[in-house]
Structures are given as C-alpha cells and as structure tokens.
Amino acid sequence: MESIQSIKQRFEIIGNDVKLNRAIEKAIQVAPTDISVLVTGESGVGKEALPKIIHSLSHRKHAKYIAVNCGAIPEGTIDSELFGHEKGAFTGATATRSGYFEVADGGTIFLDEVGELPLTTQVRLLRVLENGEFLKVGSSQVQKTDVRIVAATNINMFEAIKKEKFREDLYYRLSTVEINIPPLRERKEDIHLLFRKFASDFGQKYKMPTIRLDDDAVQLLLKYRWPGNIRQLRNIAEQVSVLEESRLITLATLNGYLPNSSNSNLPAVVGKEKKEGDFSTEREILYKVLFDMKGDLNDLKKLTLELLKHNDSEKVQEENENLIRKIYGDDEEDYTEQEESTNKILQLPEPYSEKPIVKTPPVDKYDFAEEIQEEETLSLQDKEIELIKKSLERNKGKRKAASAELGISERTLYRKIKQYDL
Ligand SMILES: Nc1ncnc2c1ncn2[C@@H]1O[C@H](COP(=O)(O)OP(=O)(O)OP(=O)(O)O)[C@@H](O)[C@H]1O
Ligand SMILES: [Mg+2]
16 A cells, blocks of 8 residues: 555655645545545635546546536536436537446546536436436436545535535435644644745745745744635745735734734734834734724624614614623723723823723714724824824835735735825
8 A cells, every 4th residue: 555655756746734634645545445435624624636646546547537516517417427418408409419427437436516507417426426427418318437435525415415405315325534723823734835835936936035034933833723724825925925026024024915814813812912113013003093993893893783773772782782881891990990900901102092981972862973983094194094094104115015014915005004194
C-alpha cells in the first residue's frame, strides 16, 4: 500500500495534521473496493484531491475518471448530461447522445457538489447506484453500467434531508464511507506551512523574492477563522506576493487583506500589551468603537421610529423600556460608570464622543434623532480624517503603504482623500 507521505507528494497535498492524514489514509484503504464514498468538509478545504486519489489507487485507474460539478449544470440538462438522451427526446436533441454514466463504464465518476442535484436526478442516481441500471432521457430501454461513485459536498446533508432537498436513502447509499476533511482553522500546524509553500510558489511564478511574515503576522494567520479555508489562504498569499513592495509582511499589512479580521477574528484588544503609538492597535480600538456605535445608532433609530409612529412619548418610553435602558443605562450614574470603564479598557486618549443623556425625549422628536446622528457621524469622520492624515504623513504620502496600514484598499483610500479633500 502506498504511504500517506508519497500520496501527499504525488497529489501535492501540504500538511501534517492528524485529521488530514486520517482522511488520506481512509481514501487509500477504501480505494481498491467499489464502495461509494462521500467526501465532506467546508468550502476550500481540499476535497477534490480525494476522489482522484481513490480512482488512481483502484483497479479502475486505467479506465475513465469523470468529474461532474452538479451545481454548475442547469437543472434542465443534468439528466441528459449524466445519463444521455435519445434523438428527439426534447427540442434540440437532434441525435442520440451518451451520458457520463455510459462513457465512464468501468471507471469512476466524481459527483462534486452532490447536494445540488435536483430530486428527479436523485431518483435516477439511486437506481444506478443500486443495480447499475439507467435509462437515457426519452428512452425506455434499460442500460447497464459499472461505475464507482465518489461524491463531495460542503453543505450539511442532514439539513438538506430535513428540508426535503435531498433523499435520505440516496444519502446513505452515497456515504457508505464518509471522509471528512477538517477546516483550516482546526489545522493550526498546517496554516503557516501552507502559507510558506504558496508564498514560495507565487514568488517563483511572479519572479519576485518570496514574502515572509513577521511574528505578529504569523500570530494573526493562526488566529484568523479562514472561512474560505485553503482556497482563501492561497488567494491571500498571491495577493500579498503581488501587491506588497516590502517582502517582510507585518501584522498591519496582513490584516488589510483579511476580511472581517477586525471583529471576531482578531486577538482581543483587552489585555493586549499596547506599544506606544502602535497604529494597528489604534485601528483595532476604532473598529471596536465603530461597531459599538453602529449598535447604538440602530437602537436609537428604532426608538425614533417608534416616537414618530406613535407621537406619545410616555407610551413609547413604557413600551421600549428595555431599549432605552440598553442605550442610556439604568440611570445616569450607571451610564457614567459604563463610559469610564469602556474608556479604560480601550485606553482611548480622550472620551471618544459625548453621548447626550436623554431620559425624556425632547418635544421636537425629529431634531432629537438628527442631532444624535449628526454628532456621531461628525466625530467619526474627524477620527477617520485624523487617522488617514497620520498614516499619509507616516508613509510620506505613499498611498499604497498608507492603505495597507489602514487596512483599506488603495481605491477606498483614494476616494476618502478626495472626499475629505486631504
Ligand atoms: N492540503 C493542500 N495542500 C495544497 N493545496 C491545497 C490543499 N488543500 C487544498 N488545496 C488547494 O486549495 C484549493 C481549494 O481546494 P479544493 O478545490 O479541493 O476545495 P473544495 O474542498 O473542493 O472546496 P469547494 O467545496 O468550495 O468545492 C485548490 O487550489 C487546492 O489545490
Ligand atoms: Mg470543490
């Protein structure tokens, strides 16, 4: 039996994670049989390599291997693609055509995104899996084929079954053996390894020195959630390789390439040692403030709408007691305490904005709403302008470096420079 290591080399699979090794081992074990295999795992984890491994280690290796992306074929033509059709079966069927199940006789069919198969096709597939029989579209003549099926999906099949989008009997038939590939965030040891490999590949491809991450950037790489898994990691390695002048990538630079890294995916601000004048930390703080403010603003909008609708401030106060408490706190003292502690945690140099303490909405309800929005928006803009100016100064007007430092695209920075007339 070929070793896991040599399989990895042959199929260019990087990583030493235990669960990844177990998945490859399972593929090697099941390959010589004709058992149907379902490969599961999030998008971009590397499912497509497994059916190839299974086919190439099976007795079918000299016969055809056909990969079909079930999600990409229109519902109206998928039956004909898979099972073929008779001449005249539908408009445009000018000749009899063989489908994949006929062509791949003796070989393997990889049904990618199998969860997307229409229910009518699922019935045909079940039949072919059970006894090797199928009918061409528009034909009543039963045909036989000998095909091994390996399928893959990134959706939760139990949910699809519950929603009656996938047949339960077909699911069990397809998943005689299920091989799961773990998400990248659970393969911590592999993340940097993969990044280095991709960085080196792209360095060669674009004839540039290979990029390298500093220690903080590596930490961010490990903490990030990687919703798009290895596909996303590869794309980011490519973007950074091409777009960055400096080949040593810092935390701030990398951060600019990771979507949503500023909220749930970044290391917490609290308790983190803050370097004097550390710009990235400043940005993280601002993000946090922005998110909090957005929440407050939405609550205020809700409250204002209620006031506009009912024109009865006492009733609105009564009905929205919880919301009011959420925005302004239980009483003034609580509110002040909360503000102070927030500032302490965030270590802001000065209170970010003075929130008005409004217990009873003023008579002119429209003004009330607008004032708050305006004031908050203005403060926000001031902070943003200040940050952009600082960054441009620090980078001597170089927009590319400044945009990387700010974690926004060059285009956005350009737009903001125009907008604020900087
Ligand atoms: N272990 C690995 N080593 C090197 N490259 C990998 C590895 N796993 C995946 N890749 C690369 O990551 C990309 C995504 O992998 P793949 O297409 O197999 O994802 P997938 O699991 O089929 O995702 P989807 O469900 O979205 O189709 C490919 O370019 C693949 O070559
Ligand atoms: Mg795929």
